Amino acid sequence: MSPLPGGSPIQTYLDALHRRLAPLREGLVAAYIPELAHADPAWFGIAIATVDGHLYSVGDTAQCATIQSISKPFVYGMALAEQGVERVLAKVGVEPTGEAFNSISLEPDTGRPLNPMINAGAIAVSAMIAGTDAADGERRIMAMFERYTGRTMAVDERVYASEARTGHRNRALAHLMRNFDIITGDPEPGLDLYFRQCSVLVDCRDLAIMGATLANDGVNPLTGARALAAPDVARVLAVMTSCGMYDFSGGWIYRVGMPAKSGVAGGIIAVLPGQMGIAVFSPPLDSRGNSVRGIRVCEEISADFALHLF
Numbered sequence: 001m002s003p004l005p006g007g008s009p010i011q012t013y014l015d016a017l018h019r020r021l022a023p024l025r026e027g028l029v030a031a032y033i034p035e036l037a038h039a040d041p042a043w044f045g046i047a048i049a050t051v052d053g054h055l056y057s058v059g060d061t062a063q064c065a066t067i068q069s070i071s072k073p074f075v076y077g078m079a080l081a082e083q084g085v086e087r088v089l090a091k092v093g094v095e096p097t098g099e100a101f102n103s104i105s106l107e108p109d110t111g112r113p114l115n116p117m118i119n120a121g122a123i124a125v126s127a128m129i130a131g132t133d134a135a136d137g138e139r140r141i142m143a144m145f146e147r148y149t150g151r152t153m154a155v156d157e158r159v160y161a162s163e164a165r166t167g168h169r170n171r172a173l174a175h176l177m178r179n180f181d182i183i184t185g186d187p188e189p190g191l192d193l194y195f196r197q198c199s200v201l202v203d204c205r206d207l208a209i210m211g212a213t214l215a216n217d218g219v220n221p222l223t224g225a226r227a228l229a230a231p232d233v234a235r236v237l238a239v240m241t242s243c244g245m246y247d248f249s250g251g252w253i254y255r256v257g258m259p260a261k262s263g264v265a266g267g268i269i270a271v272l273p274g275q276m277g278i279a280v281f282s283p284p285l286d287s288r289g290n291s292v293r294g295i296r297v298c299e300e301i302s303a304d305f306a307l308h309l310f
């Protein structure tokens, strides 16, 4: 699968869209993880991977950056596959919060985080994956990502160290969930695994192929490898639909109409089931932590090709 040559209608459309949105100067690069502040606000890539194996790309689609919260639906799918739906639901709910990605959105009596897309829920999921052997959990997570991307993945050690050193709020969330026995045992290995999964390096094409794998019922259209069973794909897409864009999830599904997930390094993936994965990479974020150009690109593609699911 290689990028289609310029001249195809979709490629021509993407080239024009990229040209038009590149001058946009809204949003700020995330700086609360110090290492992320080095990102270039001009980086801008768009990639679309289809379930029949075509890849369209424009701009900085080979620029690697950390996956951040886009890891969450994939690790959630892995937890469903490894532990089963009921065990996972016992630890993490599936209700949208209407609150920020780092909110303390835990059920008051049980301490169960409301959903797996906010940091609290994702940390609880990573603690389940870490189990009693976090190093093995990391190996399984990397192997899982490799099934989605079809290539060898690596962790950005500088971003990981930067977040591990400064992530006091996430550490507090992990310890709060330890208090409620949502996390059992030492909360640090699960927290550390969460920081490491967020620091996995991806480029925009990887993200599009990961999205296309979800669109293709869990089978990577490039390699033919199954990354996730179809019933778990449906569960992952459901939480992306209701919770993937945090406190913009309602506005997003209203306007764009596709399950999606954003990350603070500037990535967004959107999934059109049965058809394609769309990925945008552009570091400047709005106040909710979502890529400004990423939202604009997905709104325009959805409208121009009538992709809204509803």
Ligand code: DON
Pocket: 067, 068, 069, 070, 101, 102, 119, 163, 170, 195, 198, 262, 263, 264, 265, 288, 289, 290
């Ligand atoms: O835990 C954090 O704050 C980051 N590692 C991930 C947050 C994130 O990507 C939110 N998304 N827009």
